[in-house]
Amino acid sequence: xxxxxxxxxxxxxxxxxxxxxxxSAGTAHDLATTVRKTSPFVLTGxxxxxxxxxxxxxxxxAGQFLMGSVGAVWVGIQFEGLPVWFHLPLALAxxxxxxxxxxxxxxxxxxxxxxxxxxxxxMLNYVAALFAGWTVFAGSTLSTxxxxxxxxxxxxxxxxxxxxxxxxxxxxxxxxxLRIHWGIALALLAALLVWWLMERTRIxxxxxxxxxxxxxxxxxxxxxxxxxxxxxxxxxxxAGLAGAIETLGVHHKFAPEFGGGVGFESIAIALLxxxxxxxxxxxxxxxxxLDAGASKMQFDSGVPxxxxxxxxxxxxxxxxxPALATWLLNRVSRxxxxxxxxxxxxx
Amino acid sequence: xAVVTQSTxxxxxxxxxxxxxxxxxxxxAPFADIQPIxxxxxxxxxxxxxxxxxxxxxxxxxxxxxxxxxxxxxxxEGMMLAGAFAAFVAKNATNHWALGPSLLLGTCATLLTGAAxxxxxxxxxxxxxxxxxxxGASLILLSMGIxxxxxxxxxxxxxxxAPWPVxxxxxxxxxxxxxxHKPPITYVALLAVAVVGFALAHTRWGLRxxxxxxxxxxxxxxxxxxxxxxxxxxxxxxxxxxxxGGYLVLxxxxxxxxxxxxxRGFIALAAVIFGNWHPVGALGASLLFGYAQAVHNxxxxxxxxxxxxxxxxxxxxxxxVIAVAGLAGRVRAPGSLGQPYLRETEA
Numbered sequence: 001x002x003x004x005x006x007x008x009x010x011x012x013x014x015x016x017x018x019x020x021x022x023x024s025a026g027t028a029h030d031l032a033t034t035v036r037k038t039s040p041f042v043l044t045g046x047x048x049x050x051x052x053x054x055x056x057x058x059x060x061x062a063g064q065f066l067m068g069s070v071g072a073v074w075v076g077i078q079f080e081g082l083p084v085w086f087h088l089p090l091a092l093a094x095x096x097x098x099x100x101x102x103x104x105x106x107x108x109x110x111x112x113x114x115x116x117x118x119x120x121x122x123m124l125n126y127v128a129a130l131f132a133g134w135t136v137f138a139g140s141t142l143s144t145x146x147x148x149x150x151x152x153x154x155x156x157x158x159x160x161x162x163x164x165x166x167x168x169x170x171x172x173x174x175x176x177x178l179r180i181h182w183g184i185a186l187a188l189l190a191a192l193l194v195w196w197l198m199e200r201t202r203i204x205x206x207x208x209x210x211x212x213x214x215x216x217x218x219x220x221x222x223x224x225x226x227x228x229x230x231x232x233x234x235x236x237x238x239a240g241l242a243g244a245i246e247t248l249g250v251h252h253k254f255a256p257e258f259g260g261g262v263g264f265e266s267i268a269i270a271l272l273x274x275x276x277x278x279x280x281x282x283x284x285x286x287x288x289x290l291d292a293g294a295s296k297m298q299f300d301s302g303v304p305x306x307x308x309x310x311x312x313x314x315x316x317x318x319x320x321x322p323a324l325a326t327w328l329l330n331r332v333s334r335x336x337x338x339x340x341x342x343x344x345x346x347x
Numbered sequence: 348x349a350v351v352t353q354s355t356x357x358x359x360x361x362x363x364x365x366x367x368x369x370x371x372x373x374x375x376a377p378f379a380d381i382q383p384i385x386x387x388x389x390x391x392x393x394x395x396x397x398x399x400x401x402x403x404x405x406x407x408x409x410x411x412x413x414x415x416x417x418x419x420x421x422x423x424e425g426m427m428l429a430g431a432f433a434a435f436v437a438k439n440a441t442n443h444w445a446l447g448p449s450l451l452l453g454t455c456a457t458l459l460t461g462a463a464x465x466x467x468x469x470x471x472x473x474x475x476x477x478x479x480x481x482x483g484a485s486l487i488l489l490s491m492g493i494x495x496x497x498x499x500x501x502x503x504x505x506x507x508x509a510p511w512p513v514x515x516x517x518x519x520x521x522x523x524x525x526x527x528h529k530p531p532i533t534y535v536a537l538l539a540v541a542v543v544g545f546a547l548a549h550t551r552w553g554l555r556x557x558x559x560x561x562x563x564x565x566x567x568x569x570x571x572x573x574x575x576x577x578x579x580x581x582x583x584x585x586x587x588x589x590x591x592g593g594y595l596v597l598x599x600x601x602x603x604x605x606x607x608x609x610x611r612g613f614i615a616l617a618a619v620i621f622g623n624w625h626p627v628g629a630l631g632a633s634l635l636f637g638y639a640q641a642v643h644n645x646x647x648x649x650x651x652x653x654x655x656x657x658x659x660x661x662x663x664x665x666x667x668v669i670a671v672a673g674l675a676g677r678v679r680a681p682g683s684l685g686q687p688y689l690r691e692t693e694a
Contacts, residue, residue: 123667
């Protein structure tokens, strides 16, 4: 499917494909990139999926991710002299906490006023992006606006936070050269935790019931409103953890442009994983492969790397509309049959 | 329903009158030079408010056509983006033409592309059984991916639509320059509100559209071709939403940038809800949101020293959240919104 798309655009699909594979798994370094990109995808995918189980469409993962990054950096750049075993969990908790709080707002708004979460989460994404930008804003000589509270004065005119202290960084798994960090373990742990919550606990059952059959849940005496807020809070926490892991594990500082890449992909991943944690991990891996391989593909075959986004969307469309795939296959086989029959007719 | 519709129309009329009264005050009253008043009611800010409202009006009308037929449309953002990009591509390819035909071609491209997006939404939802919210999200992803892949930052479109002053009317004080000295798409948007509002309420098409949105089975029993009308309305709605995006390229900015829709599709969706799925109500909501953007703009220009610009830029988004949240129990969605209609023989 993707190959057809590229062939139509006049590129060699095979070259692009080998570039894609080589870029995501060709060398140990490329493989490491793929692994590194997997963890935020897993966590934000889980975030969307968890909210979806409760009947909520969380488009706000990007904003919750940013708030988590800011929270984690805020703790990570201060408290010098703390031991790692205390400082790192504290910074991660700050990320989870601020992401949760940001997620809780649309949940609470939905329950108390009926405001649709699709609109509120998107609007809060923009607010979060502006807020995060302000925290590290370098100030401006043109106006009297003062620099943001997390800005690094030694960075001059660049809007960036100071480096996170060594005691708050997520350690590398196989030394610093490969740049894989333990965040992937945290992400897998979170997937396990979500699975356990949804399948093995009472609150998970309530959450799914509220999502699937709200009226039945109400008759059964479940607290629908509270469950909604809780689901959005957890969803925010997961996305916040993703932001914390990216800042504490990869960048070691925060700049406004680090939020990119977790917007609508998280929705696609959650849907592709059919809402199940294991499925989400696999879908996240697929998206990480595509993402990591994209730049190599562009370099090798000249196919613009943005096309990956189109391919991801096509995957999403075919996964969520099975009738479309069946229809296409029928069409193809019918044309083939017609083509096979044609020479016979002529003879 | 009638009572609610009246109240939203009254809100729209009230807001417009308030702003106009303010504009007259600024023009004629002795205290007009007080800066905050000029900032809130001056000709600049009102002009900008209408400018910012036009894409919201068109997007909201597109959403209304779709949702009154019973199909949820969170993909307005994607339709607008597609429309904007199509306008840019067409305009750019014909840069060497005379300005008029080139702009006309851009307008046609934006309408056709929007209609195609609407048709795609209908196909996904009605033919291929995709969830309506997921279909909307994939429209957004698709147009983001396609525009990012093909957008060449070095290309520059030349020229944009100029104002067409209405004879006589444009000479009126205050009202003339505000309403009758505008480029054509602005007139189209305002006319479209009247046309769609009248048609929904007073024509056979409108009655049937409302019927399939409220109770498709009853409409089907009465002999209305439910699916055909849903296809038609979603396609028309897509064309309107696409024009909302095209407006940004052809009339407001003159260029295309990635991310230029900046949540306007979702704000338009908020205007649909705030306006209680009624064109006049949506007009009022769009004016309110456009006005919020205009005030934000004025505050930025004035470089208000008491607020960092990041917080000023939050105003439009926060106003949208407050508006959607402040409506508990006061709006009512079409009865069958979001439930795909299956005839019993097909189910």
